[in-house]
Amino acid sequence: xxxxxxxxxxxxxxxxxxxxxxxxxxxxxxxxxxxxxxxxxxxxxxxxxxxxxxxxxxxxxxxxxxxxxxxxxxxxxxxxxxxxxxxxxxxxxxxxxxxxxxxxxxxxxxxxxxxxxxxxxxxxxxxxxxxxxxxxxxxxxxxxxxxxxxxxxxxxxxxxxxxxxxxxxxxxxxxxxxxxxxxxxxxxxxxxxxxxxxxxxxxxxxxxxxxxxxxxxxxxxxxxxxxxxxxxxxxxxxxxxxxxxxxxxxxxxxxxxxxxxxxxxxxxxxxxxxxxxxxxxxxxxxxxxxxxxxxxxxxxxxxxxxxxxxxxxxxxxxxxxxxxxxxxxxxxxxxxxxxxxxxxxxxxxxxxxxxxxxxxxxxxxxxxxxxxxx
Ligand SMILES: [Zn+2]
Ligand SMILES: [Zn+2]
Numbered sequence: 001x002x003x004x005x006x007x008x009x010x011x012x013x014x015x016x017x018x019x020x021x022x023x024x025x026x027x028x029x030x031x032x033x034x035x036x037x038x039x040x041x042x043x044x045x046x047x048x049x050x051x052x053x054x055x056x057x058x059x060x061x062x063x064x065x066x067x068x069x070x071x072x073x074x075x076x077x078x079x080x081x082x083x084x085x086x087x088x089x090x091x092x093x094x095x096x097x098x099x100x101x102x103x104x105x106x107x108x109x110x111x112x113x114x115x116x117x118x119x120x121x122x123x124x125x126x127x128x129x130x131x132x133x134x135x136x137x138x139x140x141x142x143x144x145x146x147x148x149x150x151x152x153x154x155x156x157x158x159x160x161x162x163x164x165x166x167x168x169x170x171x172x173x174x175x176x177x178x179x180x181x182x183x184x185x186x187x188x189x190x191x192x193x194x195x196x197x198x199x200x201x202x203x204x205x206x207x208x209x210x211x212x213x214x215x216x217x218x219x220x221x222x223x224x225x226x227x228x229x230x231x232x233x234x235x236x237x238x239x240x241x242x243x244x245x246x247x248x249x250x251x252x253x254x255x256x257x258x259x260x261x262x263x264x265x266x267x268x269x270x271x272x273x274x275x276x277x278x279x280x281x282x283x284x285x286x287x288x289x290x291x292x293x294x295x296x297x298x299x300x301x302x303x304x305x306x307x308x309x310x311x312x313x314x315x316x317x318x319x320x321x322x323x324x325x326x327x328x329x330x331x332x333x334x335x336x337x338x339x340x341x342x343x344x345x346x347x348x349x350x351x352x353x354x355x356x357x358x359x360x361x362x363x364x365x366x367x368x369x370x371x372x373x374x
Contacts, residue, residue: 012245017100021061033238035064038213043088044069050092066106085126113163114172117156120146154186159196169199197361212259269359279306304329311355
C-alpha cells in the first residue's frame with residue numbers, strides 16, 4: 001500500500017505532454033490546461049469503449065480527460081460485467097501511454113435530487129464507494145469517501161431539467177451542508193448543451209470552481225464538432241503553474257478555471273481579464289498612412305489570438321471613421337479600424353466590453369486597452 005502511494009505521488013509530479021493545439025495564448029508561467037472531466041463509456045451508460053474516448057480527446061487536442069462512470073448505474077452490466085470499478089480508468093490509462101493526454105481517475109456519484117449527481121476526480125479507488133455487500137455507499141458516505149481519497153468533487157448539471165423541472169439550479173440544505181464542510185469544490189455551469197446563469201451565481205457566491213463538461217455518452221462527433229453548426233465540446237481550462245497533475249489539481253481546488261462553451265468564455269473576472277489580456281491586442285499604425293487623405297485619423301489593428309471570436313463593444317468617447325462601436329473579430333484574425341481622435345495623441349486608452357466573455361449573470365467583462373501611438 002505504501003509503495004502504491006509512493007508511485008501515485010511520483011506520477012502526480014511528472015509533467016504530462018501538451019496537446020498539439022493551442023486554444024488560447026497564456027501568460028508567462030501559466031498553462032491553460034484544456035480538460036473534459038465528465039465523460040461516460042460502456043462501463044456505465046455510455047456507448048463506446050474507453051480507448052475511443054482517448055482517441056477522441058487526442059483528435060480534439062485536449063490535455064486532460066476523466067472517465068466518470070456512474071457508480072449506481074451500469075446499463076451494459078449484462079454484457080460487460082465488471083466487479084472492479086476501476087476498469088474503465090485502467091483501460092484508458094493503459095492505452096494512452098506516451099501520448100499528449102492525461103487521463104485522471106474519476107467517478108460519478110449518482111443520486112436522486114436532492115442531492116443530485118456529483119463527480120469525484122483524482123480518486124485512487126472507485127471500488128471503495130461500495131459497502132461490504134457491494135451496494136453503493138449512501139450520499140453522505142460517498143462524498144466523505146471521495147474527500148478521504150483527496151478527490152476534487154463537483155456538482156454535475158445542477159440545472160438538469162430531469163432533476164429541476166424549471167431548469168433553475170438552486171441549493172437545498174444538504175448542498176449548503178457539504179459546501180460548509182468543504183466537501184464540495186466545484187459546480188458545472190455548463191453541461192453538454194446547457195448553460196446555467198443560476199449555477200454561475202452559486203459558484204461565485206460559494207467560492208466553487210466553475211466547470212464546463214461534455215457529459216458525452218455517444219460518439220463525441222455526434223453530439224459536438226458538428227461542422228454545420230461549428231460547435232465543439234464544452235471545455236474547462238485550468239490555469240495551472242505547470243503541466244503536472246499536482247499543479248493542475250491545486251489550480252482546480254483554487255478555482256482557477258474558465259469555460260469555453262459555443263462562442264462564450266465563462267469565468268471569474270480576474271481569470272477572464274487574464275485571457276483577454278493575452279488574446280486581445282491592439283496595434284497602432286499611427287496617423288501617417290495612405291488609406292485616407294488625412295494625417296489626423298488614427299489607424300488601429302485589433303487582433304484576436306484565440307480560437308474563439310471576440311465580440312467587442314467600444315464604450316469610449318471617440319467615434320470611428322468607418323464603423324459603429326461594435327466589432328466582431330473572427331478566431332485568430334484581425335481587423336483594421338480608423339479612430340477620430342481629433343487631436344494628435346501619443347497614447348490612448350480604449351475601453352471595451354467583451355460581449356461574449358461572461359463574468360456573472362447578465363454581466364460581460366469590461367477591459368481598457370492602453371495603446372502607445374507610434
Ligand atoms: Zn449525471
Ligand atoms: Zn454524467
